[in-house]
Amino acid sequence: MNTTKWIDLTDLAVWSGHLTGIQRLVYQITLRYSEDENVRYFIFDEEKKKFFETSFQPIREQIEASMQNQEQQAVSVSRLSTAEIKQTAIRFYKKMPESLRDRFTPARKEKLKKLYKKSRQIAKKRPSFSKSKPNGHNEVIFHKGDTVLVMGKPWDYPSFMECIRRQKLVEDFKLIQVVYDLIPVFQPHLHGEALIKQYTQHMFEVAALSDGLLAISKSTKKDMTRFCKRLNLPVPPIEVIRLGDDFTNVAPKKPDYINLKTQSYILNVCTVEIRKNHKLLYLIYKQAEEKGIELPDLVLVGRPGWYTHDVLYEFTHDPATKNKVHILQNVDDAQLAWLYENCLFTVYPAIYEGWGLPIAESLLYKKVCVASSASSMTEIAGDLLEYHSPYDPDVLLALVQKYMNTSVRKKKELEISKNYKPTTWDQTFAQADKLINS
Amino acid sequence: MINKKILLVSTYPIKNPQHGGQKRVDALVKFYKTIFKEVRFVAIFHRGHYQDYSNEDIYLKGEYCKKMEEAPFTGDVIAGEAIADDPATKAAFKKLLLDYKPDIIEIEQTFPFFGLKTLLKELGSNPKIILSSHNVEGPMKDEILEGMNVDVATRKSIVDSINRVEKDLSQISDLTIAVTPSDAEQHAKLGARKVVVAPNGIAPLKPTEAGKSFWEEYKKTHGIKKIVAFVASAHPPNWHGFLKMVSTAVGFVPPDTKILLAGSIADYFKDNIQGSDPESATFWNRVIPVGRLSEERLVGLIAITDVLLLPVIEGGGSNLKTAEAIVSGRKVVATSFAFRSFEKYQKLPNIFIADTQKAFQAAIADALNAPYAKRTPAQETLAEKVTWKYALQPIEEAIKSL
Numbered sequence: 107m108n109t110t111k112w113i114d115l116t117d118l119a120v121w122s123g124h125l126t127g128i129q130r131l132v133y134q135i136t137l138r139y140s141e142d143e144n145v146r147y148f149i150f151d152e153e154k155k156k157f158f159e160t161s162f163q164p165i166r167e168q169i170e171a172s173m174q175n176q177e178q179q180a181v182s183v184s185r186l187s188t189a190e191i192k193q194t195a196i197r198f199y200k201k202m203p204e205s206l207r208d209r210f211t212p213a214r215k216e217k218l219k220k221l222y223k224k225s226r227q228i229a230k231k232r233p234s235f236s237k238s239k240p241n242g243h244n245e246v247i248f249h250k251g252d253t254v255l256v257m258g259k260p261w262d263y264p265s266f267m268e269c270i271r272r273q274k275l276v277e278d279f280k281l282i283q284v285v286y287d288l289i290p291v292f293q294p295h296l297h298g299e300a301l302i303k304q305y306t307q308h309m310f311e312v313a314a315l316s317d318g319l320l321a322i323s324k325s326t327k328k329d330m331t332r333f334c335k336r337l338n339l340p341v342p343p344i345e346v347i348r349l350g351d352d353f354t355n356v357a358p359k360k361p362d363y364i365n366l367k368t369q370s371y372i373l374n375v376c377t378v379e380i381r382k383n384h385k386l387l388y389l390i391y392k393q394a395e396e397k398g399i400e401l402p403d404l405v406l407v408g409r410p411g412w413y414t415h416d417v418l419y420e421f422t423h424d425p426a427t428k429n430k431v432h433i434l435q436n437v438d439d440a441q442l443a444w445l446y447e448n449c450l451f452t453v454y455p456a457i458y459e460g461w462g463l464p465i466a467e468s469l470l471y472k473k474v475c476v477a478s479s480a481s482s483m484t485e486i487a488g489d490l491l492e493y494h495s496p497y498d499p500d501v502l503l504a505l506v507q508k509y510m511n512t513s514v515r516k517k518k519e520l521e522i523s524k525n526y527k528p529t530t531w532d533q534t535f536a537q538a539d540k541l542i543n544s
Numbered sequence: 545m546i547n548k549k550i551l552l553v554s555t556y557p558i559k560n561p562q563h564g565g566q567k568r569v570d571a572l573v574k575f576y577k578t579i580f581k582e583v584r585f586v587a588i589f590h591r592g593h594y595q596d597y598s599n600e601d602i603y604l605k606g607e608y609c610k611k612m613e614e615a616p617f618t619g620d621v622i623a624g625e626a627i628a629d630d631p632a633t634k635a636a637f638k639k640l641l642l643d644y645k646p647d648i649i650e651i652e653q654t655f656p657f658f659g660l661k662t663l664l665k666e667l668g669s670n671p672k673i674i675l676s677s678h679n680v681e682g683p684m685k686d687e688i689l690e691g692m693n694v695d696v697a698t699r700k701s702i703v704d705s706i707n708r709v710e711k712d713l714s715q716i717s718d719l720t721i722a723v724t725p726s727d728a729e730q731h732a733k734l735g736a737r738k739v740v741v742a743p744n745g746i747a748p749l750k751p752t753e754a755g756k757s758f759w760e761e762y763k764k765t766h767g768i769k770k771i772v773a774f775v776a777s778a779h780p781p782n783w784h785g786f787l788k789m790v791s792t793a794v795g796f797v798p799p800d801t802k803i804l805l806a807g808s809i810a811d812y813f814k815d816n817i818q819g820s821d822p823e824s825a826t827f828w829n830r831v832i833p834v835g836r837l838s839e840e841r842l843v844g845l846i847a848i849t850d851v852l853l854l855p856v857i858e859g860g861g862s863n864l865k866t867a868e869a870i871v872s873g874r875k876v877v878a879t880s881f882a883f884r885s886f887e888k889y890q891k892l893p894n895i896f897i898a899d900t901q902k903a904f905q906a907a908i909a910d911a912l913n914a915p916y917a918k919r920t921p922a923q924e925t926l927a928e929k930v931t932w933k934y935a936l937q938p939i940e941e942a943i944k945s946l
Contacts, residue, residue: 303825306826
């Protein structure tokens with residue numbers, strides 16, 4: 107019997123530049139399967155509603171080159187099909203905060219349309235990635251005995267799960283998928299509105315069709331189980347895997363555009379979106395001002411995301427914060443390493459997470475992280491850290507004051523240094539492989 | 545052959561009958577044509593609600609149409625009142641009575657009597673009256689209005705007026721035809737003098753090859769292996785029953801199966817299940833609204849469906865859909881309430897009875913997995929008893945004695 111393992115590389119195939127959490131997981135697990143001769147790879151073509159075989163090697167080479175260069179690379183237009191360009195543009199527009207969307211005047215929209223037409227012309231002249239037929243580019247039909255591993259973001263492709271469903275009707279292959287979170291389902295107010303329904307419908311089929319799920323935290327497993335029970339879905343076997351956090355070491359480099367008054371600053375690394383709860387950080391700075399407490403500067407590293415127009419306005423216009431809070435975007439890995447190494451400690455007050463990688467990242471730099479107690483965030487370091495409710499500025503302010511004390515902070519850093527054991531990607535792979543082969 | 549002229553009156557036409565009421569009246573008209581010298585039928589109705597009607601039917605105009613649109617769940621009362629209160633309707637009806645001079649007038653579902661009583665009095669006309677009950681209408685309307693969250697005072701006022709007219713009609717009728725023994729008992733309590741029970745029936749289903757192959761092709765194009773069908777109108781008890789017994793959390797439906805909503809019930813769900821909460825967002829992952837169907841396609845759907853649903857939890861009368869399901873021989877998942885007055889058919893093979901939501905959902909899964917059990921000849925004969933031919937038989941003797 108054929109026992110091929112098929113790995114979905116749809117996201118990775120169109121991704122370039124810095125790997126985010128999801129792409130990193132796909133890459134690291136695939137890398138460890140790549141020597142296995144029974145492993146093959148596929149991508150999904152939304153336009154044709156079919157799966158096609160691809161190969162991992164060119165993707166791997168590109169990612170490795172990208173990692174070496176440590177450069178952010180924009181997605182190459184020439185590698186995208188016209189449909190992918192259009193889809194990406196629509197997705198980008200839908201995910202924009204309302205405040206930004208409003209700025210798309212008819213004249214600007216017209217300019218964008220012209221740009222889109224021009225990019226189509228370029229794309230037509232050059233073969234797109236999905237049409238380049240790597241490895242023969244045969245259509246993939248999964249068979250009984252096959253294992254199909256989906257670790258990326260198939261919810262971006264509305265027909266992906268329907269095509270899986272239809273293939274499963276013909277031959278019941280084994281389907282394993284990674285579940286990151288159910289935030290759009292259970293915390294819709296913290297997510298861009300456009301994707302909520304699509305994501306919920308996608309997760310419904312994930313639960314209904316999968317033979318096993320890999321949840322990235324106990325909290326996500328709990329949410330997935332709750333989701334299944336609420337919708338009367340049978341709960342598939344769910345194993346928790348812990349994401350690797352043995353990041354690449356890069357030489358730290360001070361960002362030359364940062365103008366900190368002192369070297370004493372608190373660091374927060376994440377997209378500036380409503381779910382990350384920057385409002386709570388603003389509140390503690392206001393509370394400190396009211397109580398006459400002098401807090402260190404705050405460095406926020408992250409691009410602006412959903413529904414934070416107001417808090418960004420407050421941070422940048424309030425006399426109490428405008429010279430104290432520094433908002434940095436497009437920080438590369440070397441600059442980020444410098445920011446971690448030189449900060450007093452980090453804060454991570456997120457309202458909800460699937461995992462909470464910046465907490466682990468902080469610990470890797472042996473820095474204290476004052477983190478939210480919600481969802482998965484206490485799973486990363488357990489008792490090693492102290493937590494606060496994401497709705498409680500009093501506790502957060504008290505913890506910030508506590509770790510401003512050098513001896514308290516140094517003692518905790520020593521504790522972290524002794525006790526925090528990063529998870530290797532080999533360990534993550536072993537956990538995943540156990541379910542995949544069971 | 546009864547040497548008399550009978551006129552049947554209802555608040556909906558029966559050309560191309562779709563809902564249960566239309567089907568019952570259509571069957572009565574056809575049945576009477578086999579036993580009466582002359583039979584005529586007239587409907588007082590809103591053309592916006594029924595596109596198919598005959599030349600003899602009287603459609604409402606102007607103010608009365610507006611009234612019905614403003615109060616969709618009391619449209620039947622408004623149509624009945626129009627017989628006496630709307631000059632155009634009254635004139636048309638008067639002409640009909642004077643030209644035709646019926647010996648017997650059969651009033652379908654009480655409502656035409658709201659105006660007909662006054663008109664008959666004005667004309668000094670005294671035909672024999674038959675109340676053809678489909679439900680006990682007062683309590684039924686109360687349930688519907690409650691479900692629509694109509695305020696208590698308005699509800700009470702509407703229900704009181706229906707109760708009053710229904711009681712009056714029961715008492716003056718020379719014959720009351722009830723659908724179930726329980727309805728018969730209710731009418732007797734209201735003062736009905738002579739009551740006969742004639743349950744709902746069904747015309748034998750005659751699926752065509754084209755009707756069936758349409759759905760076989762449909763299954764292929766939609767990637768469906770099995771179909772669960774819910775055939776119903778948008779009548780509130782139908783969607784109440786679906787929501788209570790099936791629910792909008794449809795994860796229990798296997799990925800190879802879809803629930804098809806046939807009839808105007810589909811419109812209700814399309815209009816109301818649109819949210820982004822988990823249940824609404826995923827409802828359509830397993831449910832397809834196929835909407836109103838031609839008779840050929842509907843019969844074809846019933847013939848190829850794997851499971852028919854009868855999630856009936858309220859209402860009087862007996863459900864025509866139950867009879868349809870019995871005749872079809874398909875696997876059926878139903879509440880025991882759906883089988884009231886069809887109790888003896890519950891023992892037929894392929895019938896799954898469940899009375900709680902959990903049990904109903906589990907029964908759908910069980911029915912989908914269960915092998916199809918063929919009926920014995922005796923069971924086939926029993927099933928045929930639900931056709932109109934047998935169901936309306938008791939009326940003949942009762943009418944002869946009028």
